[in-house]
Each structure stands twice: as C-alpha cells, then as structure tokens.
Amino acid sequence: MRGPVAVVKRSFLEGRCIAALARDHGVSRGAIRTAVADLLPDRTAAAPEAPVPELPVTLDMPGEVADFLRTAELEPAERVALDEGQAVRRGTGYTLRVSAVPAVHRQLLDRCQILDGTAAVPARRKVRREYGNRVGALTP
Structure with missing residues (x-):
C-alpha cells in the first residue's frame, strides 16, 4: 500500500x-x-470451505399443525420459532406465520408426521400435506 x-x-x-x-x-x-x-x-470474503448460512424463511403453517406441535416435545429452536409465530385469522381457523431457517421448518414437518397416518382425520392429513408442500418448495 x-x-x-x-x-x-x-x-x-x-x-x-x-x-x-x-x-x-x-x-x-x-x-x-x-x-x-x-x-x-x-x-469480508468468507472462507471457501465455510458453509453458507441459511437465511430465515417465513411460511404459513395451518393452525391445526401449530396446535399439534405446541403439545409435542420440541427442540429449543423449534419452540422459539413456534412461540414467535404470528397468528393470522383465516375464516373459522387461523394460520401461524412462522419465520425460521429451512432446517427448522423441515424438523417441524417431521414432528407432525403422525398427522399423515392412516388413522388420522382427513382434514388433518390435508393441513399437514399443505404445510409439507410449502416446506418442500424451499430449496435444499
């Protein structure tokens, strides 16, 4: 210089x-x-071998999925994402707008897998499938 x-x-x-x-x-x-x-x-340039940090993504989670997850055993990051979610009224139900990194959304989706079972009510299978489609649309 x-x-x-x-x-x-x-x-x-x-x-x-x-x-x-x-x-x-x-x-x-x-x-x-x-x-x-x-x-x-x-x-500053990141090290070439350093992983790219995931940015938070906001997804709408159906209220039935959110209600189910609130009663489940969750990791701290998952619990924080649910607790910080914003409820949006939708007709007779609600949607929870959750902001979290895609990995947390995938973990939450895995936790509500039981809603997709054969013994589950069809409406619950549908809302779990809706959330699954939204999470699946995220780039891996």
Whole structure:
C-alpha cells in the first residue's frame, strides 16, 4: 500500500469514520468506501470451505399443525420459532406465520408426521400435506 489509499486505510483502521475521511480528502464517501472495501466487516470474503448460512424463511403453517406441535416435545429452536409465530385469522381457523431457517421448518414437518397416518382425520392429513408442500418448495 502506498499513496493516499494507504493513508485512508490506515486512518480507517485507527477508527476514523468514512464521512470524516471523505471531508478530509475532499472526495465522496463512495470513493472512501471503495478504498477501504476490503476492510469493511460486511464485505469480508468468507472462507471457501465455510458453509453458507441459511437465511430465515417465513411460511404459513395451518393452525391445526401449530396446535399439534405446541403439545409435542420440541427442540429449543423449534419452540422459539413456534412461540414467535404470528397468528393470522383465516375464516373459522387461523394460520401461524412462522419465520425460521429451512432446517427448522423441515424438523417441524417431521414432528407432525403422525398427522399423515392412516388413522388420522382427513382434514388433518390435508393441513399437514399443505404445510409439507410449502416446506418442500424451499430449496435444499
């Protein structure tokens, strides 16, 4: 590193903000961001072997599935996802809007597998199948 870019990078590492550096050097904030792009925390490159983190996905879970899952033994992440879900009224029932990573949605779907059994009420099989279709539409 040499020249003004080196000075900007060194100042940035010492704690100077982008706006102050732009004023000091008479350039735009974008120019400063470009000069220090490799030092910004949200721009650092991930290790090639590191797994890509899953982002939360919001899915509508039928109320009957949510009611069944509330009585089941769940992992802490699953319980938090259900507890933080937002109930949306739908006719005589409701839908629970659940935000969680796809892995948690798949675990919840596996936990309500019993609703799809031959002894289950047809309506429960249908709501479990609906939730299964929504989870299945997520990319693996």
